[in-house]
Amino acid sequence: MIRIRAGAPCRAWSRGRRLSDRRSVRRALALGLPAVWGATAITYKWVCPPARQDGLGARIASSAVFFTVGTGLLLHVRQVMLREVRQARAVAGAAQSVLLRPLPARIDGLATAAAQLSADRGASVGGDLYEVIATEHGVRVVMGDVRGHGLGAIGTVAAVLGSFREAVHDEAELAGVLARLDRALARHLRDRADDTEDFVTVLLLEIAPDGELHALNCGHPWPYLLSAGRAELLARADPMPPLGAFPLPGELPITPCGQLLPGEALFLHTDGVEDARDTQGRFFPLAGALAGAVRSRPISPQSVLRAVFTQLLRHTGGRPKDDIAILVLRNERALAFRGAGNCATSHHVPAVDNPPVAPTP
CATH class of the missing domain: 3.60.40.10 (PPM-type phosphatase domain)
Structure with missing residues (x-):
């Protein structure tokens, strides 16, 4: 006789739903953060009055803003790439343990x-x-x-x-x-x-x-x-x-x-x-x-x-x-x-x- 634990399907479904929600959040952060940085730079360029001035101080401020935005984007891309590399190594390790078993x-x-x-x-x-x-x-x-x-x-x-x-x-x-x-x-x-x-x-x-x-x-x-x-x-x-x-x-x-x-x-x-x-x-x-x-x-x-x-x-x-x-x-x-x-x-x-x-x- 097959016994089914009461509530087990519901718990499994809810666990899968939570994992799916976490992946959605990570995907949204991966796409949303660069969009926020880019929107910040564009807003500063076209809305902020000092960004449209030709003085030396305004140029330095604009350069600092864009440098900060670019640095943030590079750091974000680096973090995403490192995460992908760690995942690829984990998959390769799993494949190796299956093919060449210890x-x-x-x-x-x-x-x-x-x-x-x-x-x-x-x-x-x-x-x-x-x-x-x-x-x-x-x-x-x-x-x-x-x-x-x-x-x-x-x-x-x-x-x-x-x-x-x-x-x-x-x-x-x-x-x-x-x-x-x-x-x-x-x-x-x-x-x-x-x-x-x-x-x-x-x-x-x-x-x-x-x-x-x-x-x-x-x-x-x-x-x-x-x-x-x-x-x-x-x-x-x-x-x-x-x-x-x-x-x-x-x-x-x-x-x-x-x-x-x-x-x-x-x-x-x-x-x-x-x-x-x-x-x-x-x-x-x-x-x-x-x-x-x-x-x-x-x-x-x-x-x-x-x-x-x-x-x-x-x-x-x-x-x-x-x-x-x-x-x-x-x-x-x-x-x-x-x-x-x-x-x-x-x-x-x-x-x-x-x-x-x-x-x-």
């Missing part, structure tokens, strides 16, 4: 840390995307980068993330998830009003309860595996083309990436990290930055994220030219069987040489 500190035994920075100063949401979701098939991760950046890429980010959040629970295989993303992106691009050809680089990861890793990579940078004092690429296989650029192949090559052991971490990033340049055109030394970040034990996702982001902003002078997204996942699960760890490590690719962190100019 990750919990732990997801199914994995510690997480993530950060995103848009290259557009006026936008808090860029063209990079990430998500981590625990499912019955394991923890599934997506990291992507939409062609372009800023506000124009938000629609594509929403289409890909929305499809991923549904597909990870419905599809038993990682290949099925990628196929769903490809179809969602195709629908989005087909329904867009412009004719711009767009594509998205996508990395899909599946982390099983025992730490077994599988990946599907469509044109995205491979993540780094972080262990005690080492930073190595998780895989070296050639990725597929980005989504939207070419049709997916009939059989998707899922890449086995070994096992994420307890205490180890994954560092996922978009190409805006490695492609970041300093004033002399030098690329950001990501491998060296990671090597320096994992010298301390145990590896903390927050400390790794903070160290890399700090060095990256220092390298670019605080002004990166492309969107940047970083995601760090650390396995904090208890090892179910001790003997499996030694075998699992043999599946990882050999470690790359970790150069020392280059001093920032």
Whole structure:
């Protein structure tokens, strides 16, 4: 049985009426105040006798009146613009919280840390995307980068993330998830009003309860595996083309990436990290930055994220030219069987040489 509280519709109607009245008052003030200032200046010019005199004193008085009127109008416009900017930032923050939802500190035994920075100063949401979701098939991760950046890429980010959040629970295989993303992106691009050809680089990861890793990579940078004092690429296989650029192949090559052991971490990033340049055109030394970040034990996702982001902003002078997204996942699960760890490590690719962190100019 549905129960309706007596008087609730009336209270809701009256509350809505009050909000509407407040908006009307604000709109009237926004339009009325400049009209009052202008009417004051015109009245003074045509009605007040000193304003029609040619003496020096009358001219000074008239200048003071018009200066005051102009200053008041400028201050009023400034206040209105600041209010609009605050409202726009609030809307952008709400959009960001929906698109790139803040990750919990732990997801199914994995510690997480993530950060995103848009290259557009006026936008808090860029063209990079990430998500981590625990499912019955394991923890599934997506990291992507939409062609372009800023506000124009938000629609594509929403289409890909929305499809991923549904597909990870419905599809038993990682290949099925990628196929769903490809179809969602195709629908989005087909329904867009412009004719711009767009594509998205996508990395899909599946982390099983025992730490077994599988990946599907469509044109995205491979993540780094972080262990005690080492930073190595998780895989070296050639990725597929980005989504939207070419049709997916009939059989998707899922890449086995070994096992994420307890205490180890994954560092996922978009190409805006490695492609970041300093004033002399030098690329950001990501491998060296990671090597320096994992010298301390145990590896903390927050400390790794903070160290890399700090060095990256220092390298670019605080002004990166492309969107940047970083995601760090650390396995904090208890090892179910001790003997499996030694075998699992043999599946990882050999470690790359970790150069020392280059001093920032």
